[in-house]
Amino acid sequence: MANVCRSFSRITKIFGNTASVFKQPRRNYWVSGSCIDPSLGLNEEQKQIQSVATDFAKNELQPNMAKWDLEETFPVDVMRNAASLGFGAIYCSDKYGGTGLGRTDASIIFEALSQGCVSTTAYISIHNMCAWMIDEFGNDDLRSKWIPELATMNAFSSYCLTEPNHGSDAANLTLSAKRDGDYYYLNGSKMFISGGGDTDVYVVMCRTGEKGPKGISCLLVEKGSPGLDFGKKEKKVGWNSQPTRAVIFEDCKVPVSNLIGEEGDGFKIAMRGLNGGRINIASCSLGAAQACVELCRDYLKVRKQFGKSLENFQYLQFHLAEMATKLVVSRNMVRQAAKALEEDWPEKVALCSMAKYFATDECFNICNQAIQIHGGYGYLKDYAVQQYMRDCRVHQILEGTNEVMRLLVSRDLLTDDERKYS
Missing domain, CATH: 2.40.110.10 (Butyryl-CoA Dehydrogenase, subunit A, domain 2)
Incomplete structure (x- = not known):
């Protein structure tokens, strides 16, 4: 709690009242209080963290994501702005300049940022994983030299x-x-x-x-x-x-x-880093799926066929409900895995693997279904759903392929308890 308070006092010092800084309103107010509201179940500090990340995504990332994709731009200055909010070394100790938050907090941040740009957020998540490895396993000289640089993103990893x-x-x-x-x-x-x-x-x-x-x-x-x-x-x-x-x-x-x-x-360092990396990348998929469900909801309300808006077609209502359900289930799995890693549960490896493969598979399917719902428009680069789909496809491959994730889950099930956790 103290780390959270320190983090946000720093944010307030830099930006003042965040509500006055980010003047552009969120595109969809309806999400608040709906069944897919990402803030459901969060405490007040986590909601504050999420609000800052979401506002940054809506104002700094989302307006640029198509341009960065087309021009293949590595948005260094914008990422440094994200780092100024504490997003450069989220779960590193604050001793050398890390933000000192937990794995669940990091998941919330990456999900929120990915609604603005999956690709940029995924890189930030990898950068955070590298910073944590140095902070967790490096000697004091490496930590004192590099964590301040990585936390501010004066240096990238x-x-x-x-x-x-x-x-x-x-x-x-x-x-x-x-x-x-x-x-x-x-x-x-x-x-x-x-x-x-x-x-x-x-x-x-x-x-x-x-x-x-x-x-x-x-x-x-x-x-x-x-x-x-x-x-x-x-x-x-x-x-x-x-x-x-x-x-x-x-x-x-x-x-x-x-x-x-x-x-x-x-190898131990790599695998421990990847446990967190799998949660991070699954969280990026959650953000893509969240954005696609929102876009589909808006599209169904304005697009008309056969003399009435698409929201009146039961077939599409059912599809939207299925997408929302898979999103919420995926989010719950990812947050449980983050808690398992944060609290060092003995089942953490299997739970991280399970959440990674399930969430990245299902969230990709949500993004792909969003293209189908948009029809021909969904295949145009003027519509964001296709980019969310393209950007989150690779999440099923990296940080351990989803086939390897299934192996890790089955290994947990088939190994006797006394050997598994010794």
């Missing part, structure tokens, strides 16, 4: 796990880091790296020892390090407001002091 031949099989990654005196020398490459080439800090999982997960370590690699290079900017279906490139290491020289945790801790 990227997470480097996936390799060309090792996506879901992360325990067998091959990027090598050989120690020579006070330096590691890295050789290999990572692919599909969000922010790659444009960011300042790379949290890199690399092999310092034996085969398998115990031989993996985590290094912080700074942009400009000798031997660090980048591939071409990828052309993607969605997520176009953030660049994606391969990150290439050729005898890349990194100080031993940039080791995060101990040698051999990398």
Whole structure:
């Protein structure tokens, strides 16, 4: 509670009364009090957090999302504005400048921001995951140097796990880091790296020892390090407001002091980070689905066919009800998983996996159904539903594919209790 109060006293100091800063009204007042109201079940502090994030999304992100998508703009200045609200290091300790909030708070923020732009918010969520890894496992020198920079987004970060031949099989990654005196020398490459080439800090999982997960370590690699290079900017279906490139290491020289945790801790750090990352990315899908349900509701009330508005057709009423129900169920699962991670429940890995695959699958289906409801208009880039659909499609693949999520859930069910939580 104290951290929340400190966070929002800082917001008030910077912006004054947020109600007077964000003068543009929300597009839909009807959501408040409806069955899909995202504030249902939240306490007053969480509602305040949500209100600030929602207003920022409506005023800073949503008006620009189509332009950023078309022009493939990485909106650095706008993200720094988000960081000034405390959204750059949300669940990092406030000792070095983090906001000091919890995982549920972060989920609420990412869901709200994604209503304005899924792609930009998804990058912010990855940046937060990297900041947390440094804050949670880094030494005091790394934390004092980088957390203030990441919290303000004066520096941006990227997470480097996936390799060309090792996506879901992360325990067998091959990027090598050989120690020579006070330096590691890295050789290999990572692919599909969000922010790659444009960011300042790379949290890199690399092999310092034996085969398998115990031989993996985590290094912080700074942009400009000798031997660090980048591939071409990828052309993607969605997520176009953030660049994606391969990150290439050729005898890349990194100080031993940039080791995060101990040698051999990398796989553990990666997996713990991904538990939160899965909640974050599922939350981004919630925001896309929320926006699409709102857009469909508005469209059904104004579009006419056969002499009456579409809201009078029972078939479409049922579709809207199904979309709303799947949205609320997904949100409840994500928030339960966030609570499990926050309170360190023994079932947290399975619950995070379950929430991630269910929410990203169902929210994509909601966005896809929104296009169908809009008919031919839904296929035009003048209508936002198609962008929400394109941007959230990749959420079923990254932070662990949804097939791997199913494996983790089944493993929890099939493993005896005494072995599962020992």
